[in-house]
Amino acid sequence: MNAEIISVGTELLLGAVVNTDAAIVARALSELGIDLLHTCVVGDNPARLKEAVETAIRRSDLLVMTGGLGPTTDDLTKETTAAAAGKQLTLHQPSLERIQNYFNEKHVSENQAKQAWLPEGCHVLQNDNGTAPGCAFQAENGCTIIMLPGPPSELAPMLHNYAVPYLKQSQEFTIVSHNVHIYGRGEAPVAQMMDDLMDGENPTLAPYANEGECYLRVTAKARTHQEADQLCQPLIDEIKRRLGGFVYSVDVDSLEALVVQLLGEQGKTLATAESCTGGLLSKRLTDISGSSAVFHMGVTTYANQAKEQLLGVPHETLEAHGAVSPETARAMAEGIVRASGSDLGVGITGIAGPEGGTPEKPVGLIYIALSDGKNTWVTKRSPIGRTKSRDWHRHCAASQALDMVRRYLSGLPVVAEHQYEGDKASRG
Amino acid sequence: MNAEIISVGTELLLGAVVNTDAAIVARALSELGIDLLHTCVVGDNPARLKEAVETAIRRSDLLVMTGGLGPTTDDLTKETTAAAAGKQLTLHQPSLERIQNYFNEKHVSENQAKQAWLPEGCHVLQNDNGTAPGCAFQAENGCTIIMLPGPPSELAPMLHNYAVPYLKQSQEFTIVSHNVHIYGRGEAPVAQMMDDLMDGENPTLAPYANEGECYLRVTAKARTHQEADQLCQPLIDEIKRRLGGFVYSVDVDSLEALVVQLLGEQGKTLATAESCTGGLLSKRLTDISGSSAVFHMGVTTYANQAKEQLLGVPHETLEAHGAVSPETARAMAEGIVRASGSDLGVGITGIAGPEGGTPEKPVGLIYIALSDGKNTWVTKRSPIGRTKSRDWHRHCAASQALDMVRRYLSGLPVVAEHQYEGDKASRG
Numbered sequence: 087m088n089a090e091i092i093s094v095g096t097e098l099l100l101g102a103v104v105n106t107d108a109a110i111v112a113r114a115l116s117e118l119g120i121d122l123l124h125t126c127v128v129g130d131n132p133a134r135l136k137e138a139v140e141t142a143i144r145r146s147d148l149l150v151m152t153g154g155l156g157p158t159t160d161d162l163t164k165e166t167t168a169a170a171a172g173k174q175l176t177l178h179q180p181s182l183e184r185i186q187n188y189f190n191e192k193h194v195s196e197n198q199a200k201q202a203w204l205p206e207g208c209h210v211l212q213n214d215n216g217t218a219p220g221c222a223f224q225a226e227n228g229c230t231i232i233m234l235p236g237p238p239s240e241l242a243p244m245l246h247n248y249a250v251p252y253l254k255q256s257q258e259f260t261i262v263s264h265n266v267h268i269y270g271r272g273e274a275p276v277a278q279m280m281d282d283l284m285d286g287e288n289p290t291l292a293p294y295a296n297e298g299e300c301y302l303r304v305t306a307k308a309r310t311h312q313e314a315d316q317l318c319q320p321l322i323d324e325i326k327r328r329l330g331g332f333v334y335s336v337d338v339d340s341l342e343a344l345v346v347q348l349l350g351e352q353g354k355t356l357a358t359a360e361s362c363t364g365g366l367l368s369k370r371l372t373d374i375s376g377s378s379a380v381f382h383m384g385v386t387t388y389a390n391q392a393k394e395q396l397l398g399v400p401h402e403t404l405e406a407h408g409a410v411s412p413e414t415a416r417a418m419a420e421g422i423v424r425a426s427g428s429d430l431g432v433g434i435t436g437i438a439g440p441e442g443g444t445p446e447k448p449v450g451l452i453y454i455a456l457s458d459g460k461n462t463w464v465t466k467r468s469p470i471g472r473t474k475s476r477d478w479h480r481h482c483a484a485s486q487a488l489d490m491v492r493r494y495l496s497g498l499p500v501v502a503e504h505q506y507e508g509d510k511a512s513r514g
Numbered sequence: 515m516n517a518e519i520i521s522v523g524t525e526l527l528l529g530a531v532v533n534t535d536a537a538i539v540a541r542a543l544s545e546l547g548i549d550l551l552h553t554c555v556v557g558d559n560p561a562r563l564k565e566a567v568e569t570a571i572r573r574s575d576l577l578v579m580t581g582g583l584g585p586t587t588d589d590l591t592k593e594t595t596a597a598a599a600g601k602q603l604t605l606h607q608p609s610l611e612r613i614q615n616y617f618n619e620k621h622v623s624e625n626q627a628k629q630a631w632l633p634e635g636c637h638v639l640q641n642d643n644g645t646a647p648g649c650a651f652q653a654e655n656g657c658t659i660i661m662l663p664g665p666p667s668e669l670a671p672m673l674h675n676y677a678v679p680y681l682k683q684s685q686e687f688t689i690v691s692h693n694v695h696i697y698g699r700g701e702a703p704v705a706q707m708m709d710d711l712m713d714g715e716n717p718t719l720a721p722y723a724n725e726g727e728c729y730l731r732v733t734a735k736a737r738t739h740q741e742a743d744q745l746c747q748p749l750i751d752e753i754k755r756r757l758g759g760f761v762y763s764v765d766v767d768s769l770e771a772l773v774v775q776l777l778g779e780q781g782k783t784l785a786t787a788e789s790c791t792g793g794l795l796s797k798r799l800t801d802i803s804g805s806s807a808v809f810h811m812g813v814t815t816y817a818n819q820a821k822e823q824l825l826g827v828p829h830e831t832l833e834a835h836g837a838v839s840p841e842t843a844r845a846m847a848e849g850i851v852r853a854s855g856s857d858l859g860v861g862i863t864g865i866a867g868p869e870g871g872t873p874e875k876p877v878g879l880i881y882i883a884l885s886d887g888k889n890t891w892v893t894k895r896s897p898i899g900r901t902k903s904r905d906w907h908r909h910c911a912a913s914q915a916l917d918m919v920r921r922y923l924s925g926l927p928v929v930a931e932h933q934y935e936g937d938k939a940s941r942g
Contacts, residue, residue: 097722099550100691101541102731104534108555113529122527123562126554127536134551157702158721159712197702215902237723239906294530358814364800365786365793368814372792375868375904382817383824386786386796389810392854396811396824426820440803476803 089115090146091125092138094154094163095236098127106238107152114245118253119261119307120148130160139170143229148253153236155218157197163233164204164221171225173205181210181219188217211248216240222252230256262314263305266325267335269489270501273300279328289317291325298482299341331498334489341488342370348495349380349430356491357426358384359397359418361409361435362452367484383426387418397421397433410435412453412464412504419455419462430494431457432487436467438479452483456490456500463490463502515685517543518574519553520566522582522591523664526555534666535580542673546681547689547735548576558588567598571657576681581664583646585625591661592632592649599653601633609638609647616645639676644668650680658684690742691733694753695763697917698929701728707756717745719753726910727769759926762917769916770798776923777808784919785854786812787825787846789837789863790880795912811854815846825849825861836875838863840892840932843881851887858922859885860915864895866907878902880911884918884928891918891930 091111097103108125115122123146128135135154142149154163168175182202185194201218204210211220211234218235225231232249234241254260268276273295277284280302283291289306302325306317326333338344349356358367358381368384371377385396390409393399399417407413418433436452443449450469455462467483493500519539525531536553543550551574556563563582570577582591596603610630614622629646632638639648639662646663653659660677662669696704701723705712708730711719717734730753734745754761766772777784786795786809796812799805813824818837821827827845835841846861864880871877878897883890895911921928 096720098537099540099553100544100731101537101539102693102722104532104537106532109526109529109532111529112527116528123557124554125527126552129551131551138552156723158705160720195702195706197706215906237725239725239903243903292528360793363797364805364809365788365796365812365814366800368793369791369797372790372794372814372816373905377792378816378870381792382815383820384793384814384816385824386793386800386812386814387810388800388806388812392811396813396853425824477801 087120087147088145089120089122089148089150090142091122091150091152092135092142093125093127093152094130094135095127096129096131096160098153099129107234107236107241110238110242111150111152111234111245114250115148115150117261117263117305118250118257119259119305120253130154130162132162132166135162135166136170139167143171143225143227143231146229148230149232151231151233152241155201155220155233155235157195157201157217159197167231167233168205171205171223171229171231173207173223175203176206178202178204178210178219184212184219185217209252211244211252213240213244214247215243220244220249222249259307259309260311260314261305261307262311262318263303264318264322264336265339266302266304266322266333267339268300268302268329268332269334269341269485269492270332271300271329276300276302276329280325283321283324286321289321291321298478298485331493331496334492340370341485341492343374345488345491345495346371346374346377346380348492350376352495354430354495355380355382355426355428356430356432357382357422357428358487359422359431359433360384360386361388361393361418362438363434363480363484364388364438366480367432367434367487370484370488382428383422385422385425393418393421397425408447410437410447410451410453412455412466415453415455415464416457416462416504416506419457420459423457423459429458430491431459432491433457434483434487436479436483438476438483440476450479452479454483454487454490456487456494456502458494460508462506463500464504464506465490465502515548515575516573517548517550517576517578518570519550519578519580520563520570521553521555521580522558522563523555524557524559524588526581527557535662535664535669538666538670539578539580539662539673542678543576543578544689544691546678546685547687548681548685558582558590560590560594563590563594564598567595571599571653571655571659574657576658577660579659579661580669583629583648583661583663585623585629585645587625595659595661596633599633599651599657599659601635601651603631604634606630606632606638606647612640612647613645637680639672639680641668641672642675643671648672648677650677687735687737688739688742689733689735690739690746691731692746692750692764693767694730694732694750694761695767696728696730696757696760697762697769697913697920698760699728699757704728704730704757708753711749711752714749717749719749726906726913759921759924762920768798769913769920771802773916773919773923774799774802774805774808776920778804780923782858782923783808783810783854783856784858784860785810785850785856786915787850787859787861788812788814789816789821789846790866791862791908791912792816792866794908795860795862795915798912798916810856811850813850813853821846821849825853838865838875838879838881840881840883840894843883843892844885844890844932844934847883847885847890848887851885857886858919859887860919861885862911862915864907864911866904866911868904878907880907882911882915882918884915884922886922888936890934891928892932892934893918893930
């Protein structure tokens, strides 16, 4: 099955918005085993959109459209695509009612109501996060057409909850994918280690990089889900054997999700004390629904005074070593354990940039400490290679903190430059 | 001048990588006043790439290619494009020497050397951040072709430092865009209010939605930057007149950036006390480089005990009204002002979901308080219409808190259900 994505929106051609929709859809198609051969972007221009849709219907088995389903007059995707596919638009009453409910009004404006007009005979894809429904239908030549709304927060759930199940019905085979998540080894060396495993046809193995982490996707095709699963298992076991503790999960798709899960299983709690990450670690932990059971308190102590006051970081430590030092990171982690009464505490301090670096303490230098109230480990992140962004440094520091907690909770050695036992410090 | 972007790389079609290159190039073209009519993605497949390049050369005045200039065998952009444009590749000696210097080796591998082979007679675009040079040249029919490397950290500087100056030589007009950012009114009603202004040709006006906010883009074309600017100004003034305090900025592209700027200008500081947003507000404030001057402290008090201990929220308030109540939000905001010594404090408490809702306190019910140590305002966000995601509730609550701070600092009335003056409470 050959697929094509057309993303609609002048804002994409102006570079005001990055086309994340195309990447989200592309990944879902890849997981379904559907070959994506083309993606393109068209502005809010009926003539060019018509041309692109006609070309796609002619050459592809599946066309996914993103964007242009909204209430304004430049939202033209439905009208143009339906016309190109030889379909009329008809009012879909349940969608109109959803829109009325959304606004708590019996009579919504004509613009809003326009969203409930859909191609005749289509399968409606409900929008649980906005007003514009999506739809799926077939053009006269058999090309399947799916339309999804532009905002990623509406597109992603609609895609995964309604469009993917719709596509799965028409597939002969079941495809099962498992993602083996890795922290602490990059995509290139991991790919090299797995080189001899990459040529398989069923299951297949592919490496992906992802914001300072990487993962290997194992995919198998079979008549049943169970058969496909059984094809994946030996390859997953071999990957784990080769990578050991660097594998942090199969299918738990973030370090924060895993850490919340492990804390919950072990009845432990975690607290955070952040400086340069500014609440990002706390935010990532609380992204996980149910984190309130294991995460009771976090503090962002940007100013030195806040570090002293909230965490009891000794004034002398800040004076002697500076805010960006292993000593301060340690004092922050130990301070938040004391202040919160949690089992574990993390302290992060560093220079996220782009300002504030010096030759001795360059942008990207970040210390991360983990304390269990008895032992404390401190790791150091140094800037390597060329300049990275503030976001990058912050994200990687938060990830490394999560990995330290993950290793601690999994009984693996916590990788650290410094380890402090009780009152004694040792260099690991 | 009509332009087209072709991005090359199978990783883009697999959804492993988001196509930020296209957005970076699109924005640069937009700023140059070049109309971008098409962008597409092609995998590492010579036949489909050849077809896409031939189509582009036929229909566009400018073709920008991104990616596929590297050393590996699936990097085919140059060979394929040069052939389609009727050009031979020749060795560019200075580029070879740059590659040798990059690796500190006199003899680099054939793969690496391949990058120094460029279309005959082209204008070479130097790569200051990697090995693969870019180039600009004209096809036989006059279409200008520019090739840029795929990694954004190499593409962006090459584009801005070498490709844009090359393109400017041939441009007659300059395009200027300004974004008018709006909080508190959605895209649809804003578009309706501006309906009569949307038909202009120079300047043009277009509405965009963006994660619970929206903005209007005003764009004008003229001989000089200043003339284009002058064309935009009356339209911007009219938008501001119609929307009043709902316009939060022209060209400051987030509430957090504006709040950090306003705090800095007024020499004020802000502290945050978050429950359901879990550090997101703190994270967004510290996304802004330089926020450390105005943001010294934030706390995430997920547990009631943490609210009492860190913020001095009275035990009785939590008992009588519950953690999700205007009274608790108020006590959190006032508590963080006391604890931090900051000028302003924000408290956020609510139910982000998907678990934890009750009929009386449903998912999405969030109270947000702002205190200046004397007066305190509390607003209530109620879930409207259908279910939104945890991310959505958290994002919108943080945005609303920022908008309250923005209104306070701008001397506008803070929109609030409850206002407490000193010790007296009044309902606004």
